[in-house]
Amino acid sequence: MLVSARMPADSTVHDLSVVHHAGSTLIACVDERGGVWTWSLSTGEWLARPLPYAHAGDPVVAAFPDAENTIDMVAALSVDGKLLLAAGGDEQEPALWDLGAGELLWRTPLNGAYLADVIALDGALVTAQQYSEEVRLWSPDGTDTVLGEVGELSCLGGARVGDRRLILAGGSGAEVWDAATLTNIAAFDPDEGQVWAVTACAIAERTAVVAATEKGELYAWDLGAGPDELLYEPVAASQGPLETMAVMTVDGRPRVVTAGQDSLRLWDAAEGFEAGHVLTRGYDVTAMESAVVDGRRALVTSGRDGVLRIWDESDLTAR
Numbered sequence: 001m002l003v004s005a006r007m008p009a010d011s012t013v014h015d016l017s018v019v020h021h022a023g024s025t026l027i028a029c030v031d032e033r034g035g036v037w038t039w040s041l042s043t044g045e046w047l048a049r050p051l052p053y054a055h056a057g058d059p060v061v062a063a064f065p066d067a068e069n070t071i072d073m074v075a076a077l078s079v080d081g082k083l084l085l086a087a088g089g090d091e092q093e094p095a096l097w098d099l100g101a102g103e104l105l106w107r108t109p110l111n112g113a114y115l116a117d118v119i120a121l122d123g124a125l126v127t128a129q130q131y132s133e134e135v136r137l138w139s140p141d142g143t144d145t146v147l148g149e150v151g152e153l154s155c156l157g158g159a160r161v162g163d164r165r166l167i168l169a170g171g172s173g174a175e176v177w178d179a180a181t182l183t184n185i186a187a188f189d190p191d192e193g194q195v196w197a198v199t200a201c202a203i204a205e206r207t208a209v210v211a212a213t214e215k216g217e218l219y220a221w222d223l224g225a226g227p228d229e230l231l232y233e234p235v236a237a238s239q240g241p242l243e244t245m246a247v248m249t250v251d252g253r254p255r256v257v258t259a260g261q262d263s264l265r266l267w268d269a270a271e272g273f274e275a276g277h278v279l280t281r282g283y284d285v286t287a288m289e290s291a292v293v294d295g296r297r298a299l300v301t302s303g304r305d306g307v308l309r310i311w312d313e314s315d316l317t318a319r
Helices: none
Strands: 012-021 024-031 036-040 046-048 075-079 084-091 094-098 105-106 114-122 125-130 134-136 143-150 155-161 162-169 174-178 185-190 195-203 208-211 217-222 246-249 253-260 263-268 274-279 285-293 298-302 307-309
Touching: 012 084, 012 114, 012 285, 012 298, 024 075, 024 084, 024 285, 036 084, 036 208, 075 114, 084 114, 094 114, 094 125, 094 217, 114 155, 114 162, 125 155, 134 162, 143 162, 143 174, 162 195, 162 307, 174 195, 185 208, 185 217, 195 246, 195 253, 208 246, 246 285, 246 298, 253 274, 253 285
Parallel strands: 012 075, 155 195
Antiparallel strands: 012 024, 024 036, 036 046, 075 084, 084 094, 094 105, 114 125, 125 134, 134 143, 155 162, 162 174, 174 185, 195 208, 208 217, 246 253, 253 263, 263 274, 285 298, 298 307
16 A cells, blocks of 8 residues: 655645546645645645635625635646646635646636536536536537536436446436536435445446445446446445545455545445445545455545545455
8 A cells, every 4th residue: 555645734635536547646735724735646746736726816705805715625637737736625616727837827707606516527527516407518618518417416426337438417316418418317315315436447347336325335236237236235324424535456356435534435336246345444435436455446535634546456355
């Protein structure tokens, strides 16, 4: 396992995003006060990334000259040699900054359509916006396409399954779009509880859509089957809400990784049984992402201790 130094802000890492830029892996993070940082795998250094206020100059906020960004979530991408960051929060609409130049590139209107989630996807961005309940695909130049609406929209996921790239959104249910055609290809509903995390993975010849709910349950559906056809009965994975989730291949099988109190728990994606756990005592996991790091697939997690951890398959082997 690779472990970073503690974030200099002396704060919990609230969200993270892994990006490959200029030949190196960077992890963009936001602290509990809305400050943005990057951590470099090659140098091991943290770098503060101050961002100009997204709505500076807007007449609506002219009476509040000290207004600042209220950032809760981030998505980083590297485009044409520039390190870009999309961000927003529960009380701020999405915007895009050039981190290298420290400049705002564009922002969405000051209209209350705050950010519920944001992810980077193949050089583009996907946002989930509260109140409008719209899922939008953005190019770095600020042009966008509305993919659809999801009731009680709360989370996004992206997955590559074979040659297919999927965009997923969760709220009152789980929706799936084909990223190549931008068409909605499936919708699923849990028996109860809002979807707070969603992803997809390959299982033999099938594609599993996996959702984690506010009730602490995991649901798994076959993308190619009917909307009511579960792969297995809902799994009681936690006594509280499941807010973050990722998929890693461990022991040759896809495992759904969830964060519980004092541990990461691994669930077999094909059959739903618990396949292992690793202790995280003292640094409960706040966010996670499955990504290619230094040429290999890894699980990147952040903790309440302000530290990033990079887990490879051997770190997650059943124990």
